[in-house]
Amino acid sequence: MEVTSNQFKQEASKALRNPVLQKALGHIEEGFVEARNQAARRLPEFEQMRDRARDIKAHAIDNLGFYLSQFEDQVIAQGGQVHWAADAQEAREIVAAICLDQGARNIAKSKSMVTEEIELGPYLEAKGLASVETDLGEYIIQLRDEKPSHIIAPIIHLSKEQVSDTFYEHHQKHGYFDKLTERSALVKQARSVLRKSFMNADVGITGANFLVAETGSVVLVTNEGNGDLVTTIPDTHIVVTGIEKVVPTMDDCHTLLRVLVRSATGQDTTSYVSFFTGAKRPGDAAGPSNFHVVLVDNGRSDMVGGVNHDMLRCIRCGACLNHCPVYANIGGHAYGSVYPGPMGAVLTPQLAGVEQAIDLPNASTFCGKCEEVCPVRIPLPSLMRHWREEEFARHLTPKPMRFGLGMWSWLGRQPALYRVVLSMVQRVLGLFAKRGWVKHLPMGTSWTLYRDMKAPKGGSFQQQWRRR
Amino acid sequence: MTSRQSILSKLPAKATPPAWSSQRLVPAFVQQDQAQLVALFCEKVMLSQATIETVASVNEVPARVAALFPNAEIVVSDVLNNLPWSQVALQRVGLDLAKDGIIAVTDCFAGVAETGTLVLLSGRDRDSRLNFVSQTHIVIVEASSIVGPYEDVWQMLRDATISIPRAVNFVTGPSRTADIEQTIELGAHGPGEVHVIIVDAFEHQP
């Protein structure tokens, strides 16, 4: 997986100084955090269902080989084909080969994070295959030649005005010359432009939210309906998905769906939850004659039984992004990976290599909110802490920081000296404080540039404890 | 070694089915009698921003559609061919994908009271495209097919010994998107309007 996560610090600074982005990120609180809280409160069994969801995914991962084989058998029995891809390159080749084999010219895609992960779009384009993203957000990303900044809300970083500019620039060739100002008009215009892409598509490509082993069904969760157009109009449907998506039964799947949607968008259910099982049956009025599932490993099997084993439970709901104070301030692009936020801070070093992304697990206050809201109860802070330990053990920490940490740990072992130094630091900080806040620190501008620091008061913890 | 073998060799593989009981965990509020479930379904359909009404017999459906959309062109699912369409002021047309603004009328296999969800199956006389290319989707639901939780739909399929169709679509309200500034807009790619008509039992092929 190609990432630019090593530019995290510079990108994060830029993001903090970008007023349009800062305003756009303001929508997270109401749009996602509040909505999720209300949805959780409406369902008394929600916490119990999260426990169950965790157990289902844990069981499926512990028996992944069995359930994948069962899923494969069922897909084949229903007239579909299953392909196994060890890495991104193999996955891309499989998809391109199917398309070329069909003599395909036009491809309509529905949103899929795995296809972002394996960078399928640019590869198909290089092979002369035009693929159009049909999810509204992904479509806009494609027009702007950007990457998604959120796993379920790809254009959360954009304003309505930016979308309007993008359509104005790109839709003139479709006969639309007016600059639109209303959201509803933008949605309508995208609908009519994209309708042609659905009609002309020879191949539809989707991801999957779940794979059901007992029936061989692929489950797709959407609100727009583009996923269903992509899978009913073209004659070939290709599903590209990670191997960790399989669950044992339909009943298990519904438990997961209940917690997924509430955690993701705060809805009780999305407009569309579709179950696709195999190819068009003889005599069916519509549907693709060719049904392919590409099971992508790309580093996932290495996680089984390892320190990041629990991360395989992730159902990509995005709740940990929405509730993360770091994500909420810098957005997704700064992470330099299609997987941002807390889940990305665990996954990106795993999939791209720890040297490529060590800043990400460090970009956390360990406030614990992500673990608190994760529907499958992944211990995200512990997993990020593991990366930090790995970083230190592998001497990836920058020298000055390593030196500082060494000093700190030495000081911590000299209690008398520690107390003297600490009270000195407190006094110095006090000199810089105005009305209880430190607004500027000569050696700590990276802190005070974007926020104030609370001035220490009332002495150290130990002093306060002694006074009790 | 193929990629299939190499991936599977890294996974904990057991040839025998692992011990697992898929316990159902359904919300308490859907465990009610049939009359209450129908009422709950109606309530949830309205919450999903669809409309709902009840007619006494399925033969009244064409007249209801004509009342909603007088003289309109409509695309009717083949499975509903037997209804008295010719007796009302509507024009039946075939499906033209290039045209937006289609009004489609279809049946459905079940209604789910939990969220006011319609369950549509693909099949010989059931063109799944109608559910998604239309601007207005009118769906006929049999009162007796309304169940509490989603899980019951699969049990209904098993009871009816219907093997799983290619597509099973759970549809709840109109198509929507909140991609632009996290504000909901209806009618993204699928129908912007969904109208549900509840009828008593009627004869239609599985």
Ligand code: SF4
């Ligand atoms: S880690 Fe948990 S909260 Fe984050 S995306 Fe995955 S499932 Fe959702």
